[in-house]
Amino acid sequence: MSLYSSIASTGSCLPERVVSNVQLTEFLAKRGVETSAEWIETRTGIRQRYICSEEETNAHLASKAAIQALERARLLPGEVDLIVLATSTPDQVFPSTACLVQGAIGAKKAVAFDIQAVCSGFVYALTIADSMLKSGQFKNALVIGSEVFSRLMDWQDRTTCVLFGDGAGAVVLKADTQPGILGCKLHADGSLEHILNAKGRIVNGQIVGDPFLRMDGQAVFRQAVSVLGQSALELMHEADFDPSKLDFLVPHQANVRILQSVAKRLKLPEDRVVVTVGDHGNTSAASVPLALDVAVSQGRIKKGHHVLLQGVGGGFTWGSVLVRM
Ligand SMILES: CC(C)(COP(=O)(O)OP(=O)(O)OC[C@H]1O[C@@H](n2cnc3c(N)ncnc32)[C@H](O)[C@@H]1OP(=O)(O)O)[C@@H](O)C(=O)NCCC(=O)NCCS
Known part of the structure; x- marks a missing residue:
C-alpha cells in the first residue's frame, strides 16, 4: 500500500499585544520617523500586527500553536514522532527552537530540528515532513512556522518596520493511505x-x-x-x-x-x-x-x-x- 501524508489539524498562537497602524505611527513619530496609518493600509493592506513582549519567545508561541494543533488532532505530545519548525528568528543560536518546543510540550520521543527558508519556511518544512512520513520511518509530524520578526526591525527604517509582525502556526501531519499532500x-x-x-x-x-x-x-x-x-x-x-x-x-x-x-x-x-x-x-x-x-x-x-x-x-x-x- 502506498504511503502518503495528510493534514489532520491546525493551530496557531499570536502574542498578547496587538499594535494598530495608529499606535505604530505614534511610536515611530516619537523617534522622528514619518509615516501614516493611511499610507500603511493603502500600500500594503496591513491594519495591525502582533508584537511580542520581552518575555514572550519564539518557542513560547510555537509551543502554544503546537499544543492547539495536537489537541484538535487528538494526539498526545508523547505520541509525536517528528517536529520540523521553520524560523529565521530562533530564540538562540542553538539548540534549535524545535528542540525547545519538544522539551516544553513533553514530546519525548520526537525527532526535532529547525529549517530556515525565511518566508518560504513553512512550505519547505511541510515538504520535508511529507517526504519523511512517506519514507515510512515516521507516522506523524508537527510542522510549525514561528517567528519574532519584530526583533529584526530597525525602527528608524519606515520601509520595513511597518510591515512585519510576530506569531506562530502549526499543523499535525499524519501518514495516510490516501494522499492529502x-x-x-x-x-x-x-x-x-x-x-x-x-x-x-x-x-x-x-x-x-x-x-x-x-x-x-x-x-x-x-x-x-x-x-x-x-x-x-x-x-x-x-x-x-x-x-x-x-x-x-x-x-x-x-x-x-x-x-x-x-x-x-x-x-x-x-x-x-x-x-x-x-x-x-x-x-x-x-x-x-x-x-x-x-x-x-x-x-x-x-x-x-x-x-x-x-x-x-x-x-x-x-x-x-x-x-x-
Ligand atoms: C515595501 C512596499 C510596501 C513599498 O510600497 P511601494 O508602493 O513599492 O512604495 P515605494 O517603495 O515605491 O515608495 C513610495 C514612496 O513611499 C515612501 N514610503 C516607504 N515606506 C513608507 C512608509 N512606511 N510611510 C510613508 N511613506 C513610505 C518611500 O520613501 C517613497 O517615497 P519617495 O517617492 O519620496 O521616495 C512594497 O514595495 C512591498 O510590499 N514590497 C514587498 C515587500 C514584501 O513582500 N516583503 C516581504 C517578502 S517575503
Missing part, C-alpha cells in the same frame, strides 16, 4: 540574496554586520508576484490538477497587492484567496500556517477542499504545496 514544488535563487536579508552574525562575542532586516521592497514585490504565479501553475500542471477545481489559495501574507496580482494571474476570484495580512502583518514563516488556521477555524476551508499553500521570501526562496484537506 498532492504535490510539492520548491525553488531557490541565491543570486538574489541582496534584495532581502539580515546579515548580522555573532563572532567572538560581538554582533558583526548589520543586525537588522534590509529589503529592496520594489524588487521583492516584482519577484514575489512573478514566482508565486509561476509556481502555482507549475505545481498544478505537474500534479495533473485542473486549476478551476482549486477551492482556496493560501499564499504568504506580505502585501495585499501581491495577493491580488497572483489571484488575477490564476484567474481566481478574490473570495477564494485567504487574506490575513491586514490582521497579522507579515509574519514570515508563520504566515501560511496562521492564515490556514484562520480559514479552517472560520469554517471556510473544510475537509475535502483543495488548497494551494504558497511561500516566498529571502534567499530568494519560493514554493507551493497542493493539499486535499
Whole structure:
C-alpha cells in the first residue's frame, strides 16, 4: 500500500499585544520617523500586527500553536514522532527552537530540528515532513512556522518596520493511505540574496554586520508576484490538477497587492484567496500556517477542499504545496 501524508489539524498562537497602524505611527513619530496609518493600509493592506513582549519567545508561541494543533488532532505530545519548525528568528543560536518546543510540550520521543527558508519556511518544512512520513520511518509530524520578526526591525527604517509582525502556526501531519499532500514544488535563487536579508552574525562575542532586516521592497514585490504565479501553475500542471477545481489559495501574507496580482494571474476570484495580512502583518514563516488556521477555524476551508499553500521570501526562496484537506 502506498504511503502518503495528510493534514489532520491546525493551530496557531499570536502574542498578547496587538499594535494598530495608529499606535505604530505614534511610536515611530516619537523617534522622528514619518509615516501614516493611511499610507500603511493603502500600500500594503496591513491594519495591525502582533508584537511580542520581552518575555514572550519564539518557542513560547510555537509551543502554544503546537499544543492547539495536537489537541484538535487528538494526539498526545508523547505520541509525536517528528517536529520540523521553520524560523529565521530562533530564540538562540542553538539548540534549535524545535528542540525547545519538544522539551516544553513533553514530546519525548520526537525527532526535532529547525529549517530556515525565511518566508518560504513553512512550505519547505511541510515538504520535508511529507517526504519523511512517506519514507515510512515516521507516522506523524508537527510542522510549525514561528517567528519574532519584530526583533529584526530597525525602527528608524519606515520601509520595513511597518510591515512585519510576530506569531506562530502549526499543523499535525499524519501518514495516510490516501494522499492529502498532492504535490510539492520548491525553488531557490541565491543570486538574489541582496534584495532581502539580515546579515548580522555573532563572532567572538560581538554582533558583526548589520543586525537588522534590509529589503529592496520594489524588487521583492516584482519577484514575489512573478514566482508565486509561476509556481502555482507549475505545481498544478505537474500534479495533473485542473486549476478551476482549486477551492482556496493560501499564499504568504506580505502585501495585499501581491495577493491580488497572483489571484488575477490564476484567474481566481478574490473570495477564494485567504487574506490575513491586514490582521497579522507579515509574519514570515508563520504566515501560511496562521492564515490556514484562520480559514479552517472560520469554517471556510473544510475537509475535502483543495488548497494551494504558497511561500516566498529571502534567499530568494519560493514554493507551493497542493493539499486535499
Ligand atoms: C515595501 C512596499 C510596501 C513599498 O510600497 P511601494 O508602493 O513599492 O512604495 P515605494 O517603495 O515605491 O515608495 C513610495 C514612496 O513611499 C515612501 N514610503 C516607504 N515606506 C513608507 C512608509 N512606511 N510611510 C510613508 N511613506 C513610505 C518611500 O520613501 C517613497 O517615497 P519617495 O517617492 O519620496 O521616495 C512594497 O514595495 C512591498 O510590499 N514590497 C514587498 C515587500 C514584501 O513582500 N516583503 C516581504 C517578502 S517575503
